[in-house]
Amino acid sequence: MVVDIDRDRFVATMQEQAEIGGTDDGGLHRLAFSDADAEVRDWFAAQLTDAGLDVTIDEFGNMFGYREGRRPDAGTVLLGSHLDSQPNGGIYDGAMGVVAALELVRALNDANIETDHPIEIVNWTNEEGSRYQPGMQGSGVWAGTHDIETEFAKTDTAGAVLEDELERIGYKGTVPATPQREYDSYLELHIEQGPYLEADDVDVGIVTGIVGFTWGAITMHGEADHSGPTPMHHRSDALVAAADVITAIRRIPNSLGRRTVGTTGYIDAKPNSINVIPEEVTFTWGFRDTDPAVIEAARERVLDEAELAAEREGVDVEYEDRMWADPVQFADACTEAVGNAADRLGYDSMRLFSGAGHDATHMADLMDTGMVFARSENGKSHNESEFTSWDDCYRAANTFANAAVDLATV
Amino acid sequence: MVVDIDRDRFVATMQEQAEIGGTDDGGLHRLAFSDADAEVRDWFAAQLTDAGLDVTIDEFGNMFGYREGRRPDAGTVLLGSHLDSQPNGGIYDGAMGVVAALELVRALNDANIETDHPIEIVNWTNEEGSRYQPGMQGSGVWAGTHDIETEFAKTDTAGAVLEDELERIGYKGTVPATPQREYDSYLELHIEQGPYLEADDVDVGIVTGIVGFTWGAITMHGEADHSGPTPMHHRSDALVAAADVITAIRRIPNSLGRRTVGTTGYIDAKPNSINVIPEEVTFTWGFRDTDPAVIEAARERVLDEAELAAEREGVDVEYEDRMWADPVQFADACTEAVGNAADRLGYDSMRLFSGAGHDATHMADLMDTGMVFARSENGKSHNESEFTSWDDCYRAANTFANAAVDLATV
Numbered sequence: 001m002v003v004d005i006d007r008d009r010f011v012a013t014m015q016e017q018a019e020i021g022g023t024d025d026g027g028l029h030r031l032a033f034s035d036a037d038a039e040v041r042d043w044f045a046a047q048l049t050d051a052g053l054d055v056t057i058d059e060f061g062n063m064f065g066y067r068e069g070r071r072p073d074a075g076t077v078l079l080g081s082h083l084d085s086q087p088n089g090g091i092y093d094g095a096m097g098v099v100a101a102l103e104l105v106r107a108l109n110d111a112n113i114e115t116d117h118p119i120e121i122v123n124w125t126n127e128e129g130s131r132y133q134p135g136m137q138g139s140g141v142w143a144g145t146h147d148i149e150t151e152f153a154k155t156d157t158a159g160a161v162l163e164d165e166l167e168r169i170g171y172k173g174t175v176p177a178t179p180q181r182e183y184d185s186y187l188e189l190h191i192e193q194g195p196y197l198e199a200d201d202v203d204v205g206i207v208t209g210i211v212g213f214t215w216g217a218i219t220m221h222g223e224a225d226h227s228g229p230t231p232m233h234h235r236s237d238a239l240v241a242a243a244d245v246i247t248a249i250r251r252i253p254n255s256l257g258r259r260t261v262g263t264t265g266y267i268d269a270k271p272n273s274i275n276v277i278p279e280e281v282t283f284t285w286g287f288r289d290t291d292p293a294v295i296e297a298a299r300e301r302v303l304d305e306a307e308l309a310a311e312r313e314g315v316d317v318e319y320e321d322r323m324w325a326d327p328v329q330f331a332d333a334c335t336e337a338v339g340n341a342a343d344r345l346g347y348d349s350m351r352l353f354s355g356a357g358h359d360a361t362h363m364a365d366l367m368d369t370g371m372v373f374a375r376s377e378n379g380k381s382h383n384e385s386e387f388t389s390w391d392d393c394y395r396a397a398n399t400f401a402n403a404a405v406d407l408a409t410v
Numbered sequence: 411m412v413v414d415i416d417r418d419r420f421v422a423t424m425q426e427q428a429e430i431g432g433t434d435d436g437g438l439h440r441l442a443f444s445d446a447d448a449e450v451r452d453w454f455a456a457q458l459t460d461a462g463l464d465v466t467i468d469e470f471g472n473m474f475g476y477r478e479g480r481r482p483d484a485g486t487v488l489l490g491s492h493l494d495s496q497p498n499g500g501i502y503d504g505a506m507g508v509v510a511a512l513e514l515v516r517a518l519n520d521a522n523i524e525t526d527h528p529i530e531i532v533n534w535t536n537e538e539g540s541r542y543q544p545g546m547q548g549s550g551v552w553a554g555t556h557d558i559e560t561e562f563a564k565t566d567t568a569g570a571v572l573e574d575e576l577e578r579i580g581y582k583g584t585v586p587a588t589p590q591r592e593y594d595s596y597l598e599l600h601i602e603q604g605p606y607l608e609a610d611d612v613d614v615g616i617v618t619g620i621v622g623f624t625w626g627a628i629t630m631h632g633e634a635d636h637s638g639p640t641p642m643h644h645r646s647d648a649l650v651a652a653a654d655v656i657t658a659i660r661r662i663p664n665s666l667g668r669r670t671v672g673t674t675g676y677i678d679a680k681p682n683s684i685n686v687i688p689e690e691v692t693f694t695w696g697f698r699d700t701d702p703a704v705i706e707a708a709r710e711r712v713l714d715e716a717e718l719a720a721e722r723e724g725v726d727v728e729y730e731d732r733m734w735a736d737p738v739q740f741a742d743a744c745t746e747a748v749g750n751a752a753d754r755l756g757y758d759s760m761r762l763f764s765g766a767g768h769d770a771t772h773m774a775d776l777m778d779t780g781m782v783f784a785r786s787e788n789g790k791s792h793n794e795s796e797f798t799s800w801d802d803c804y805r806a807a808n809t810f811a812n813a814a815v816d817l818a819t820v
């Protein structure tokens with residue numbers, strides 16, 4: 001069976017959601033728990049109801065729309081992503097996965113198709129983690145990875161409590177934020193946020209898993225001296241030692257995996273005055289790969305480099321691990337369903353790992369999980385220049401829809 | 411003629427001033443225009459009056475105490491430094507130069523010595539430049555290097571206007587902040603703030619001049635991408651390019667002069683998030699040397715390195731010159747007077763350049779200028795661990811006093 005997403009309606013629905021929290025530069029500013037988030041949730045709930053779905057909101061604000069299957073005893077196929085955005089983010093990230101799931105249900109309704117398994121659409125709360133950390137928060141609570149009371153108590157930089165904000169926007173539901181039925185599988189459509197599909201001129205991506213990562217911070221403790229009279233050989237410059245390691249972080253991935261990445265995203269220097277030798281500099285590392293051994297090797301390498309740099313510069317070094325995530329391997333049932341769907345539709349596809357985390361990470365602990373990637377022009381995301389052509393959006397959504405039907409068929 | 415500073419009274423006076431704005435850790439927190447600054451000024455004015463000096467305060471708060479000479483037509487010998495301190499600075503920096511000048515006058519009074527030239531003690535306003543920039547502000551205004559109205563209008567980070575603050579502490583005088591008499595020479599005692607006297611085990615330093623410097627800022631403009639899915643070869647990481655140049659700034663001095671120094675004291679990264687490749691990084695350079703050609707070579711070298719680093723990383727680079735100061739060469743009359751004084755007193759001395767700026771910089775434009783350096787333990791200054799033994803303080807003060815008398819003798 002081949003279902004066919006209504007391309008015009010799909011594009012129109014994408015454009016409709018993009019107006020809620022839309023920016024003048026064609027992006028989206030729709031932070032979780034904001035008024036724009038409330039507005040898009042209201043809009044989405046109306047779409048679910050119009051499509052004849054049974055709408056529930058859980059205690060953490062995750063929104064579900066349930067469609068009966070021919071065999072209600074068969075596990076439900078969960079489909080979706082998130083409607084929140086980064087500050088001045090793009091209109092595709094997350095939203096396209098939710099809209100594609102909605103369009104699938106509309107297509108099934110139009111063709112009067114009843115699937116074997118029930119189908120449920122989900123909009124996860126706060127995937128982006130901009131105002132409240134961590135990201136993938138709603139799916140993490142639902143999967144039992146995060147404690148709901150701990151997440152409720154979190155505050156933003158202005159001191160606003162998450163639970164209050166969720167109540168304020170009217171989306172603290174009554175259903176427990178845990179799986180309320182038997183689930184068979186989870187499928188998520190998302191933009192790639194990387195350059196591989198475009199570089200290989202491939203229509204859609206069959207996501208085989210999600211890279212794992214190590215995050216941490218290194219602090220160099222030097223001596224704050226006057227930058228004039230202190231000779232070079234008398235200095236213990238925390239920033240020079242930090243700079244040494246930052247250039248090493250750029251090179252470490254070269255000697256490890258083919259897709260290993262390493263980044264310093266954050267740096268803070270004290271006292272940070274043009275005329276004083278920096279006394280204390282803190283900076284971060286982040287390494288990602290599909291292989292946990294490579295991630296661990298990168299972490300060891302950066303700590304070795306930090307020791308060497310500190311010794312060269314005569315400063316003290318300390319470090320702090322901040323986060324570790326194992327790579328996620330998706331289920332064969334899902335990657336095969338996606339690959340078969342692309343083949344049936346005549347699209348070029350390739351298998352690839354996701355370099356970024358997604359709500360699918362948490363689902364993989366609970367059920368068979370997979371993802372479909374749409375091309376991202378220049379691999380850009382998390383800013384207003386994020387772009388995927390409607391043709392590429394449509395091909396990915398259609399692949400997703402057909403793979404989902406496949407999973408929902410006994 | 412040899413004058414002899416009263417060691418006990420000199421030490422007691424040093425301790426007295428150190429109590430005004432003194433910190434629990436034995437340092438000094440006496441920012442210009444603060445209440446502590448007002449208090450030390452009141453104390454100092456009383457000492458000048460007690461010593462029989464004619465006290466004047468100029469419009470910019472510079473404080474003078476004048477002592478007649480045998481030949482009032484002979485140019486005045488100006489002696490002093492500054493009583494303001496860095497935040498949590500040391501008790502010697504600046505203050506010792508003012509106290510030594512006061513002790514010289516007291517010694518002359520005690521011995522009923524009349525000098526040929528008049529002698530005048532000065533406490534310059536805001537040498538440190540912590541709350542209002544630039545440093546050496548009062549001496550710069552007085553020397554005509556800075557426009558008084560421009561400096562009056564300056565605001566601190568809280569928006570307080572300098573002129574208001576000067577009025578608030580009661581030290582906006584009525585005498586114009588310009589030389590009001592004929593001056594012969596300027597002599598300043600200061601701690602070295604560097605390690606050379608201690609390293610060579612020498613009692614006092616004959617300062618032959620002050621290094622010049624170049625200050626500027628470089629900004630790297632890269633691309634802010636998600637740190638996960640963006641492959642290493644797709645990145646334009648502004649922080650990696652900056653780190654490259656910061657390590658170069660550490661090495662550039664090695665290939666130039668024997669005492670060239672180079673520093674990055676300030677860095678700012680945007681968006682500064684662990685999970686985003688840095689888009690824009692601004693950092694500073696500072697190079698000092700006794701030779702303007704070396705300073706210019708260092709500046710050219712760092713700009714070349716910035717171009718290369720930007721090219722390697724695929725980022726755009728821009729730069730901004732922030733300050734340039736030519737090296738200052740002190741007058742032979744002054745260096746000879748200091749050297750002779752040390753010899754007469756039986757102290758070991760050595761000639762050296764100052765690596766930091768001092769009020770003497772501005773005086774060198776107007777009259778014969780020189781400086782005496784006292785040893786700084788470990789070369790430390792601008793923090794509470796700044797230390798000079800009372801023996802070393804005394805030797806430097808005595809050298810200063812005798813050199814001053816020499817300059818004041820026809």
